[in-house]
Amino acid sequence: MNFLAAFPTRRNLIAATLAGAVLAFGAIMAPALAPAAANAQPPLVMAAASMKDSLEEVAKLYERKTGNKVGLSFAASSALAKQIEQQAPADIFISADLDWMDYLAKRDLIKPATRANLLGNRLVLIAPKPVASPITIEKGNFPVLQRLGDSRLATGEPNSVPVGKYAKAALTNLGVWDQVEPKLVRAESVRSALAFVSRGEALLGIVYETDAKVDKGVEVISAFPADSYPAIIYPVAQTAIGKAPDAEAFLAFLKSPEAFEVFKKYGFTPAPATQG
Known part of the structure; x- marks a missing residue:
């Protein structure tokens, strides 16, 4: 038996010490290195005040089905559009008329491909x-x-x-x-x-x-x-600055038959057809 082989060399001691330090550091930093999606903010929906009760119920239904939360903010469409113009961190905008959605579209503040007419009213x-x-x-x-x-x-x-x-x-x-x-x-x-x-x-x-x-x-x-009076139409679109990864999924859910059944319960109608 080689007596010296029973004892670690200086190089092995240094390597072992470094390995232990790396493992300890990794354990400390693990929460900070969690996947970005786990810490992602839920999408923020800015919607016309008239949608408050119905949209809150739709958001709860979505959370029950997916486990994902949605932030909601309600006010007059005019006020919300101005807030989005000032870089409010909205991911989805729902207006109670076409004009305020057009206002944002002309300023390149929505994603045009995501725009749709969602609901009608009386x-x-x-x-x-x-x-x-x-x-x-x-x-x-x-x-x-x-x-x-x-x-x-x-x-x-x-x-x-x-x-x-x-x-x-x-x-x-x-x-x-x-x-x-x-x-x-x-x-x-x-x-x-x-x-x-x-x-x-x-x-x-x-x-x-x-x-x-x-x-x-x-x-x-x-x-x-x-x-x-002009047909009442509620258009919806993702905002240009929105970054929430779940925004697209929630927008799709808003357009689903399941969500419409909730809106219908509150008195909303299908979006009227537009001319031109």
């Missing part, structure tokens, strides 16, 4: 439930001023908020815009307009049918004729 007239009674809405026969008296009518800001733009188009078509405009409560979103009526701070309100369904304090007293 415009209705509401009143606080304790004083609600039906009213006729026809061209030449819409006694809205008589019904309002000294009170006011709430809807979205007509110059920017989609529901307000639809409302202005309908009131103009029906020949009462000039008379009603001074009595408007110009809300920052459709949900704000809904709240004004629900609290009794406005006698009437113009909102989407889907919003009226989720507030027990209001009642629909009439629906606006479909030909009195």
